[in-house]
Amino acid sequence: MGENKFDPTAALHEVEEKFQMFQILNEEGEIVNNEANPDLSDEELVELMSRMVYTRILDQRSISLNRQGRLGFYAPTAGQEASQLASHFALEKEDWILPGYRDVPQIVWHGLPLWKAFLFSRGHFVGNQIPEGVNVLPPQIIIGAQYVQAAGVALGIQKRGQKTVAVTYTGDGGSSQGDFYEGINFAGAFKAPAIFFVQNNQFAISTPREVQTAAKTLAQKGIAAGIPSILVDGMDPLAVYVATKDARERAVNGEGPTLIETLCYRYGPHTMAGDDPTRYRTGDLDNEWSLKDPIVRFRKYLEAKGIWSKEKEEEVIERAKEEIKDAIKKADQAPKQKVTDLIENMYEGEKPHNLKEQFEIYKEKESK
Numbered sequence: 001m002g003e004n005k006f007d008p009t010a011a012l013h014e015v016e017e018k019f020q021m022f023q024i025l026n027e028e029g030e031i032v033n034n035e036a037n038p039d040l041s042d043e044e045l046v047e048l049m050s051r052m053v054y055t056r057i058l059d060q061r062s063i064s065l066n067r068q069g070r071l072g073f074y075a076p077t078a079g080q081e082a083s084q085l086a087s088h089f090a091l092e093k094e095d096w097i098l099p100g101y102r103d104v105p106q107i108v109w110h111g112l113p114l115w116k117a118f119l120f121s122r123g124h125f126v127g128n129q130i131p132e133g134v135n136v137l138p139p140q141i142i143i144g145a146q147y148v149q150a151a152g153v154a155l156g157i158q159k160r161g162q163k164t165v166a167v168t169y170t171g172d173g174g175s176s177q178g179d180f181y182e183g184i185n186f187a188g189a190f191k192a193p194a195i196f197f198v199q200n201n202q203f204a205i206s207t208p209r210e211v212q213t214a215a216k217t218l219a220q221k222g223i224a225a226g227i228p229s230i231l232v233d234g235m236d237p238l239a240v241y242v243a244t245k246d247a248r249e250r251a252v253n254g255e256g257p258t259l260i261e262t263l264c265y266r267y268g269p270h271t272m273a274g275d276d277p278t279r280y281r282t283g284d285l286d287n288e289w290s291l292k293d294p295i296v297r298f299r300k301y302l303e304a305k306g307i308w309s310k311e312k313e314e315e316v317i318e319r320a321k322e323e324i325k326d327a328i329k330k331a332d333q334a335p336k337q338k339v340t341d342l343i344e345n346m347y348e349g350e351k352p353h354n355l356k357e358q359f360e361i362y363k364e365k366e367s368k
């Protein structure tokens, strides 16, 4: 028998063991992998920290605006700042982002005006009218659908010979969807320049990650598609940045897509529509993850370097609050959405006959 012994589990175990969490900055804010530490200037480190702090404030304000009835659909982001913003920090302006509903911070930092993000939250069509030159698609609500679209966008980039990438984000739950497998397989087959993120925040609404799949890691799913894949500490901004930068470089060099699983946690509820996390998560688990907080560890690191302070953080917080106040005011000034707007925006060309009829009916109603 020896080496020829029939053992279907051998390769599986071998692959699973290979997926160890990539980390550079530990929970104490110490560099534990100096070799991989990215060459970021002090200004860049401060900018990344500022964006994470700003986004935590944006999350708090969005939750409170939602409770006041001033925002509509909102999926909280606290706990995912490193995963979202350090990945975005490694991208270029010309790259395309295909977000999920929780990925509003990335598209705002990519250039979508905040007041438009607020209108998206309200279901207002103006929120999905993306300014020219801002390479983002509206947040996807259908779980995993953005993976197939990202493969298509990446193929388009490749055909045009552009040195850019298509970047998409889904969650742990998204990696159980058919679209997830189709997207990574297609991009792999064509060596299309895409980066696929799975933000593993441990839950798909109330379903724990462990019961969603037999796979030990979600990163290993990329192996079946024949694409490079990595498991990253999603609470470590430096590790997320490096993994993304590396994936981007390979993509623009014609080496194809990468799958990146970021281990993270959402502190808040799934959305503001009424789920109660205390019914499916323990306080112990919440505490365990809050000790890994991306902002806390990055603050420690930057303070030790002497490039961050309480005053600096206060400045960012004040700026965030001011800008959020202005943005919500601007969103309030958008004209009320009409049914005729919805019908008008549905088709670029001629409307089907039933919509034409409905359009006339609503035009009449709205004129009164």
Ligand SMILES: Cc1ncc(C[n+]2csc(CCOP(=O)(O)OP(=O)(O)O)c2C)c(N)n1
Binding pocket: 102, 141, 142, 143, 170, 171, 172, 173, 174, 175, 201, 203, 204, 205, 270
């Ligand atoms: C195709 C599809 N099925 C089901 C839903 C309902 N749904 C909305 S969010 C969600 C869970 C997604 O979890 P995950 O992918 O882990 O993302 P997270 O919300 O944790 O960021 C589900 C099942 C949906 N939007 N689309």
Ligand SMILES: [Mg+2]
Binding pocket: 171, 172, 173, 199, 200, 201, 202, 203, 204, 205
């Ligand atoms: Mg999830």
